[in-house]
Amino acid sequence: MQDVFVGTWKLNVEQSQFDPKHVPAGGSVVFELDPEGCYLMKGEGINAAGERVAERPQRFILDGKEHPIADIPGLTAMSSRLAPNILVAEGRMNGKIVGQATYAVSVDGKTLSATASGMGVNGPFETRAVFDRQVKGAL
Numbered sequence: 525m526q527d528v529f530v531g532t533w534k535l536n537v538e539q540s541q542f543d544p545k546h547v548p549a550g551g552s553v554v555f556e557l558d559p560e561g562c563y564l565m566k567g568e569g570i571n572a573a574g575e576r577v578a579e580r581p582q583r584f585i586l587d588g589k590e591h592p593i594a595d596i597p598g599l600t601a602m603s604s605r606l607a608p609n610i611l612v613a614e615g616r617m618n619g620k621i622v623g624q625a626t627y628a629v630s631v632d633g634k635t636l637s638a639t640a641s642g643m644g645v646n647g648p649f650e651t652r653a654v655f656d657r658q659v660k661g662a663l
Contacts, residue, residue: 527555527557528608528609528629528633529555529563529611529627529629529636530555530556530557531554531555531657531658532552532553532554532657532658533552533553533554533555533636533655533656533657533658534551534552534655534656534658535548535550535551535552535553535569535653535654535655536635536654536655536656537549537550539654540651540652540653540654541651541652542651542653543649543650543651545644545646545647545649546644546646546649546651547572548569548570548571548572549569549570549571549572549574550569550570551567551568551569551570551653552567552568552569552655552658553565553566553567553636553638553655554566554567558583562583562584562585562586563583563584563586563611564581564582564583564584565581565582565583565584566578566579566581567579582601582613583601584601584603584611584613585601585603586603586604586605586611587604588602588603588604589602590602590616598617598618599615599616599617599622600615600616601613601614601615601616602614602615602616609628609629609630609631610626610627610628610629611626611627611628612624612625612626612627613625613626613627615642621642622642622643623640623641623642623643624640624641624642625638625639625640625641625642626638626639626640633657634656634657635654635655635656635657636654636655636656636657637652637653637654637655638651638652638653638654638655639651639652639653640652640653
C-alpha cells in the first residue's frame, strides 16, 4: 500500500485560510520518501504578483529529535508522526521555536491540510492551507 503522504498535492485556494502577508494565487507540494524512509517535501507556487516561487525543500526525519539544517547556522528541525496520517514539524533557531506545522491527510486520502505558524521574511505568520491529491493520468 502506498504511503498516505506520498504524491503531488495541488493548493485549493478557496478552502485555505492565508495570513494577509502571504496570499498565494496557486501552488503545489510534492511528498517523496527517500531511501532512508524520510519524507522530502518540495513546494512551489504563484504569489499574489503572479510570480513563480519555490519553497526551500524540507526533509522530515520522523524521530522527534532536533537535526541541524546544513547551511543555516543555529537552525534545527524536528519532526514526528502523531498518527499514520498526521506529521508534525518544528523549527528552532538557537533553541527558540521559530516555526511549527502540522500536516494531516484526510481519512479518504484526497485532502492534505497544512497548518503552520512562525516567523517568516515578512514577520509572524499563521496559515491553514488545503491541498487536493493529484491523481496520475487524470485530466
